[in-house]
Amino acid sequence: EAGVTQSPTHLIKTRGQQATLRCSPISGHTSVYWYQQALGLGLQFLLWYDEGEERNRGNFPPRFSGRQFPNYSSELNVNALELEDSALYLCASCDRHRGSGYTFGSGTRLTVV
Amino acid sequence: KQEVTQIPAALSVPEGENLVLNCSFTDSAIYNLQWFRQDPGKGLTSLLLIQSSQREQTSGRLNASLDKSSGRSTLYIAASQPGDSATYLCAVKGGSQGNLIFGKGTKLSVKP
Numbered sequence: 001e002a003g004v005t006q007s008p009t010h011l012i013k014t015r016g017q018q019a020t021l022r023c024s025p026i027s028g029h030t031s032v033y034w035y036q037q038a039l040g041l042g043l044q045f046l047l048w049y050d051e052g053e054e055r056n057r058g059n060f061p062p063r064f065s066g067r068q069f070p071n072y073s074s075e076l077n078v079n080a081l082e083l084e085d086s087a088l089y090l091c092a093s094c095d096r097h098r099g100s101g102y103t104f105g106s107g108t109r110l111t112v113v
Numbered sequence: 114k115q116e117v118t119q120i121p122a123a124l125s126v127p128e129g130e131n132l133v134l135n136c137s138f139t140d141s142a143i144y145n146l147q148w149f150r151q152d153p154g155k156g157l158t159s160l161l162l163i164q165s166s167q168r169e170q171t172s173g174r175l176n177a178s179l180d181k182s183s184g185r186s187t188l189y190i191a192a193s194q195p196g197d198s199a200t201y202l203c204a205v206k207g208g209s210q211g212n213l214i215f216g217k218g219t220k221l222s223v224k225p
Contacts, residue, residue: 006156033212033213035215042215042216042217042218043202043204043215045212045213045214048212056211056212058212088154090156090157092157092213099144099145099164100162101145101147101159101162102147102157102159102204102213103159104149104156104157104158104159105156106155106156107155107156109154
């Protein structure tokens with residue numbers, strides 16, 4: 001069974017640009033979660049999508065947004081990039097209805113210069 | 114608001130030692146608790162999942178316990194090996210609708 005896949009692995013952007021990160025969940029998982037892990041900080045919850053809808057978002061500005069597609073894959077968009085957005089962005093999926101744990105992808109390393 | 118604390122922040126042990134990592138959470142009304150391992154610059158690998166109705170889970174040399182009433186969980190690693198060196202993260206889920214709340218992790222170094 002394929003795990004959670006994220007692309008790209010690395011992304012370098014200039015301040016002010018937009019970044020798009022992608023995530024494919026485990027087959028059958030309808031919930032996708034996005035987390036940010038900045039250097040020296042813990043994992044901060046960004047967004048939760050389930051069955052195509054945004055269910056919850058963390059304490060991040062509106063320039064962090066995303067969507068979930070009918071096949072349950074998801075993308076995270078970060079507009080007007082700032083230097084502090086440089087971080088490892090992790091995506092996870094779970095089968096919410098069966099109470100399964102989270103399975104994480106390998107992450108996208110975003111560097112803003 | 115749920116808060117998760119992990120003690121110690123860092124731990125260095127010689128190979129072969131048994132060790133315990135601690136996790137505490139402020140709201141005992143949790144849905145489940147999950148322990149993860151993270152290698153530098155990598156994603157998270159799930160180690161053990163404990164549902165709120167369970168007291169412990171075991172996988173190989175790892176054993177995790179859960180005491181909801183006191184808001185504590187421990188991860189026991191037996192006969193540690195250099196390959197166990199990583200950051201260990203504890204996370205709790207507040208409800209079936211909730212998201213995981215993470216502690217800051219314990220960075221473990223096992224010396225040969």
